[in-house]
Amino acid sequence: MRLVIIGACGRMGEAIARLSLERDDIELVGAVDARSSGESLGQRLGNPTLTLPITDQLASVLSGADVVVDFSAPSATEANLQACARAGVAVVVGTTGQGSGFAERIAPLTTQIPILIAANTSLGVTLLSELVRAAARALPTDFDIEIHEAHHRHKLDAPSGTALKLGHAAAEGRGGALESLQSGPYRSGEQRSPGAIGFSVSRGGDIVGEHTVRFAGPGESLTLGHYATDRVIFARGALKAAAWLMGRPPGRYEMRDVLGIKTI
Numbered sequence: 001m002r003l004v005i006i007g008a009c010g011r012m013g014e015a016i017a018r019l020s021l022e023r024d025d026i027e028l029v030g031a032v033d034a035r036s037s038g039e040s041l042g043q044r045l046g047n048p049t050l051t052l053p054i055t056d057q058l059a060s061v062l063s064g065a066d067v068v069v070d071f072s073a074p075s076a077t078e079a080n081l082q083a084c085a086r087a088g089v090a091v092v093v094g095t096t097g098q099g100s101g102f103a104e105r106i107a108p109l110t111t112q113i114p115i116l117i118a119a120n121t122s123l124g125v126t127l128l129s130e131l132v133r134a135a136a137r138a139l140p141t142d143f144d145i146e147i148h149e150a151h152h153r154h155k156l157d158a159p160s161g162t163a164l165k166l167g168h169a170a171a172e173g174r175g176g177a178l179e180s181l182q183s184g185p186y187r188s189g190e191q192r193s194p195g196a197i198g199f200s201v202s203r204g205g206d207i208v209g210e211h212t213v214r215f216a217g218p219g220e221s222l223t224l225g226h227y228a229t230d231r232v233i234f235a236r237g238a239l240k241a242a243a244w245l246m247g248r249p250p251g252r253y254e255m256r257d258v259l260g261i262k263t264i
Contacts, residue, residue, distance in 0.1 A: 001243055004030030004065045004089075006080055007072035008054060009044055012094060015235040016069060017045060026239065028052055030061025033072070062087035067242040074098040074157075078105060085112045090245045092116045094238055096161025107252070116245050116253040119161035121237035125211065126255040128226045129169045130262075132213050135222060136173025141195045143217035145170050150202035150210040159199045166213055167197050 003020060007013040008031035020026040031041040034056040042050030055061060058080060062068070067090045070080050074097040084091045096119050109115060120126070136145065147170070149163040159167070164178070171178040174195070183196035192198070202210075212225035228234070237255070244258045256262050 001025060001246055002027050002029045002064055002066045003239075003242060004028075004032065004058075004061050004068045006032045006058060006068060006070040006076075007095070008041060009033040009036045010071055011231060012071035012234060012238075014045060015231050016071070016238055017041060019232065019235045019239060021045075021047070021050070023239075025243075029064045030055070030058075030068075032056065032058050032061065058083045059087070062089050065089050066246050067092065069238050069242055070095055071238075077102070081106055081109050081115065085109045088113060090114045090116075090242075090248065092118065092121075092238055092241045092245060094118050094121050094234070097157040103252075110252040111250055113250050114245050114248040114253060115251075116241050116255070116257070118238070118241060118255045119165040120209075121234045121241055121255060122209075122226065122228060123237050123240070123255075123259065124226050124228075124233070125162055125165075126237070126259055127261065128211070128213075128224060129166055130256060131224050132166050133169040133173040135213075135215055135224065136170040137175075138173075139215055139217065139222070141174065143215040143222075144192060144196070144198070146198045146200065146214045146216065148200045148202070148210075148212050148214075150204070150207050152206045152208070153203050155203055158201045158203070160201075160209075160211075162209065162211055163199055163201075166211060167199065170197050170213065 005013050020028050031054045033054050036054045037056040039054050041052045068084050069092045071094045077095050077098055147163050147166050149160045167178045171181045181197045183198040209228040215222040241258050
């Protein structure tokens with residue numbers, strides 16, 4: 001697999017690059033990041049034998065690529081996808097925070113190339129989403145759903161893309177849309193709306209990622225959760241997704257397609 005990494009100088013980009021270098025079935029053919037354009041990726045990784053140059057021109061490295069993995073900035077996602085569509089290269093998007101309307105705007109591109117959108121590339125979180133979807137479908141609506149997420153102090157979007165993914169899974173399980181079921185911020189003197197899906201957020205230190213979904217019903221509750229302790233799990237999942245996506249027909253895909261565990 002010939003791989004291009006967008007956001008190669010970020011935490012995830014470097015983790016994916018390091019893991020790729022350990023595998024014989026992956027060839028890094030492009031590293032894209034405006035922050036260190038002109039340097040070699042080897043300089044960033046402390047590997048003097050790796051001379052692959054970092055560039056800020058995505059189009060210049062796409063001709064030799066099978067798959068692109070994008071962990072850059074939400075403001076750049078659409079332009080990156082358009083460039084990949086022009087070159088006919090499959091894309092795994094791990095960047096979150098693109099805002100409302102993103103799926104609709106990129107829909108025409110999914111008719112040209114395979115695009116996998118993943119709010120979280122962890123295999124465990126992928127399974128958690130399906131468990132949440134199944135639980136929300138099985139339990140009565142008097143079980144309130146509360147999603148809590150915690151991340152490091154530098155995390156910008158809140159709730160996280162993964163928390164929102166879990167919220168969408170819960171809403172789908174209940175046969176509705178998150179936009180209509182999501183609870184607003186809790187305020188003193190106000191009661192929780194029946195059937196609402198609530199969110200709470202923590203930021204601090206170097207927490208990699210923690211997500212729990214609690215179904216609180218009369219006399220009992222069910223809690224499902226995932227705790228990430230090493231960022232390499234996201235890199236491992238991203239590479240699994242990239243390998244799976246290579247050669248697929250054009251379309252919109254998710255991590256649960258990779259694992260083959262769709263319940264709805």
